[in-house]
Amino acid sequence: MVQAQQPQASPPSQPKRRRPGQDWKAWPQYDAAELGLRGYWYPVTWSSKVTGTPQRQTLCGEKLVLIRDGGEVYALADRCPHRGVPLSLGRQEFPGTLTCAYHGWTFDLESGKLCAVLTDGPKSPICGKVVQKTHPVEERHGIVWVYLGDGEEPHPLDEQLPEEWRDGSFVLGGSMQDRRGDWRYACENGFDEGHAKYLHRTSLWRLFRTMPTWNITSIERQGRWIHRVQKEVHFRDEHSGLGVWTNYRWWKKKPPERVFNIGNVGDLGKPVHPVIGRQEFPGYTSISVPGVLRVVYPDFIHYEWWVPTEPGHHRYVGIMIQYREGLSTLPFYLKYFGGIRWFFHGQFSQQDEWMVGETDAPPERLYRPDASLTAWRKLVEETTTTHEAARAAKARRQDYDV
Amino acid sequence: MVQAQQPQASPPSQPKRRRPGQDWKAWPQYDAAELGLRGYWYPVTWSSKVTGTPQRQTLCGEKLVLIRDGGEVYALADRCPHRGVPLSLGRQEFPGTLTCAYHGWTFDLESGKLCAVLTDGPKSPICGKVVQKTHPVEERHGIVWVYLGDGEEPHPLDEQLPEEWRDGSFVLGGSMQDRRGDWRYACENGFDEGHAKYLHRTSLWRLFRTMPTWNITSIERQGRWIHRVQKEVHFRDEHSGLGVWTNYRWWKKKPPERVFNIGNVGDLGKPVHPVIGRQEFPGYTSISVPGVLRVVYPDFIHYEWWVPTEPGHHRYVGIMIQYREGLSTLPFYLKYFGGIRWFFHGQFSQQDEWMVGETDAPPERLYRPDASLTAWRKLVEETTTTHEAARAAKARRQDYDV
């Protein structure tokens, strides 16, 4: 599925074999990133699911064992270096450690150091000489976040969370689901300008609101986010030789046939959402690296993380938040469990899941609304560090096959 | 499974590593044709099964979407060029078109041209610039036939149907089944002189008729058909050191131990089947390209098509016809649904299915009755156009693996 990388300097005489836009050569790092981008924090599971019993997770093609000890969550590579048995089959024999089920190799959770070998006595010569790979872990907002890097010191998790999460004065509901489909297809589907108007026209989530038929959209960058800004919205068209196409239904609110100049990125910074009452974020559909979507609704903010797991698979993390505290959070939970969870994180999102699972590109033939896709790919290309990182990821993926 | 093709001119000093007959090098096009022969009409499904709801079919390794519109059946490549989603997941939004489920790309069924993109407005710049591959389709005798070529104008379907089908004054019953096994094994099994006498000796279809034990057979070509002409038929043998072998059973009709000079291809053209009363076909078991068997019984004619689908799989199309019209077709249906369907297109044919699924050649070690197999391979080799076609098919098969 992954295409060969563009050579550093390709001879000019070499014939082009594909039309532009049909492959991913313009985005070599993105093309190579089948197993995700290194050097980021990823949401892996709910905090409440990690206990003293080791738990297996796959993140960016790496098998991890998660375990909670003394209130903290630890993540280690899930392969005992002795004979390759998963550490997640083991158990905790001493506080602060995890012991392999096979020969009792016991690793310190904090450092990964082999601190005891129960079947080789207290003076086992191998103790201290083997260090198991560990990954930085943070818990925030009830979610376990793991930093997937290559040994470097991670940046603070807060730098990577959406800016509006920092003070934490909100209530949150969400759903995590393992899904088929390359994580990049999921990102592209999420930020895609085009499909919602056709694929989701039958979603229950839009039971009373009419979907547009097509838009003119501008993609504008602001810091680490790119935003989809609507310039025109159309609700009814005449297709010559075919007939009228509209998403109007008699029982739905009927917007005008077209709306122009809805807003522009110059409005950024203005308090567009009185309910939320915050200046610092815009009010558009936005995406940032390593694959996070933000959609601002009048009352809520919706997020999606698409977390790479195995090749061709990802984990969908759908989150809905509202700026409420204390007793006033009750209506949020009622609304979330009474509807959002089933209609939005459920049926609506499963339409996406269906298409992401069926997508098979490149080759591909892009059209005008795919400007959102290419802007996203460009963002990844500019944001991720070096080609080397991508090559490393590619090499790692080949190991995976063996 | 597919062997390398014989080089155009092999140096005489090169050592032979297999005994003659053990591989398929003598039939390089046949050897390469794992996904079938290009440039032929194939029966794909029953007419009654194709409606306005798109239907997925695989033919010669190509995924197709079939749909009926205005009474006609259309076949298009089942992959939206935009992002690779199957068109068969879509639906018909306007007459004469098919719309992809994901972004509303709408293709004209006749020409394959992208005629509207519902999510990009009536003036979408990509309209008319993308053409989806289409395949010629015909309906005849209640069956949908698709021409699998490489863009050339197809020959008329009637040229390829058995000659005796042309006036259509017959009644027809049949069964289509997806089966495992390379389509070539199925062809070879169908025209095989040898196996029937042993494998099928226990079939209910032959409950009252004794199978021969072995024959002397001549394979004779007449136009595009080759015929199996029996010269001798044997019903009882003494195998030295082992004992007597016969298919005689006390309750079955007991033919003489051996019969000589039963007929020869010189009889072709004589009206051998009074019930059918036709001159133009012989009365033997015959096969023609791209894989059609004809067996003439006193009262019926039986046909089998083995249609390549995916590597290692084919579709069995068993058809029984009788030259009857009007009210006199009733006994045919009684006989077909009262017996033929269960005993012949059922248990008898499933013995073949079993062996075709287990066959694994080359390497192989041919014996005297396999003259029928090699004649069939030779027919394919002489009939199919060029090595290039076979090479193309082979290349296509490699794409399939990716």
Add this chain to the structure above:
Amino acid sequence: MVQAQQPQASPPSQPKRRRPGQDWKAWPQYDAAELGLRGYWYPVTWSSKVTGTPQRQTLCGEKLVLIRDGGEVYALADRCPHRGVPLSLGRQEFPGTLTCAYHGWTFDLESGKLCAVLTDGPKSPICGKVVQKTHPVEERHGIVWVYLGDGEEPHPLDEQLPEEWRDGSFVLGGSMQDRRGDWRYACENGFDEGHAKYLHRTSLWRLFRTMPTWNITSIERQGRWIHRVQKEVHFRDEHSGLGVWTNYRWWKKKPPERVFNIGNVGDLGKPVHPVIGRQEFPGYTSISVPGVLRVVYPDFIHYEWWVPTEPGHHRYVGIMIQYREGLSTLPFYLKYFGGIRWFFHGQFSQQDEWMVGETDAPPERLYRPDASLTAWRKLVEETTTTHEAARAAKARRQDYDV
């Protein structure tokens, strides 16, 4: 999984990419022997299971058909040379032969010679010109043993059976199970000094006997066997910074914390087991090629054969014997079926099955008790004939993939 073989003479300048002990380059034949060692007898099934109905078995990657005729068991390659159909789908039409289900090719069981072709008459020209590969078979102690070689005359089965089996005055119970995991992982697990003390600490088989925590062990060779001789046994340790580790339980017999100088291989030959009353075997856990374990208990002797079947799979053959005859065998059967079968050949052994199925090495990181593993690998390396045999096995494995 299989690593490249060590080059005959590697240039000294070549950089080492793995730390010593992390791959299997030191044991090139062992490394190549994914499909087992050629030139040995293997237990394949129980005698009582082989009847006149052909039976399929896979041994060292080769598919075999077993059949009993005139009291004798025969083993032939399970692929008809004609068209590749398994002979095990056929049946016996004449005594001393097996007939293929497809075309009635009939093979002499003793010689493998094609002695009749039922669908080509008694004078079929191919008769006598095709010889099917046969394998030497012996039955001993109720087990069918097949010699897997390359056509050479096999050594006598008795030379390969444990020495104490020769007079046969014992009673035997056992269990054969198809298991996942490379046969070498199973051998290494079986002779492994380390894992029992941790993995099996929860086994019901040791319900009343305390497992040690670790041992000092010496591996000593005697003829074709290597023995694990305990020098020290420890039952309780203090791991600094962690705490006490012991397998003591209040309801189990409590051995002393450590025992020194338990025995040494100089004791070999002395009658260590009064119940068995025999001089010729030692009393230790021992292993020999091609993968047989012997564990001597005060009252019983336990054996395990790990028989290579397909890549990544093996057959576990667990046998328990006792030197009793006549009426005195009754208590053995009571004990075997009342306990040993469920606790030892059952739950205890399934703990091993679990780990063998999860093992994934190399790479690996060996520790002190793995001296037993490396001694076993060295034994294989010294015992098996030539690199050529291993290379042949490797080549055969590649055929298997095709």
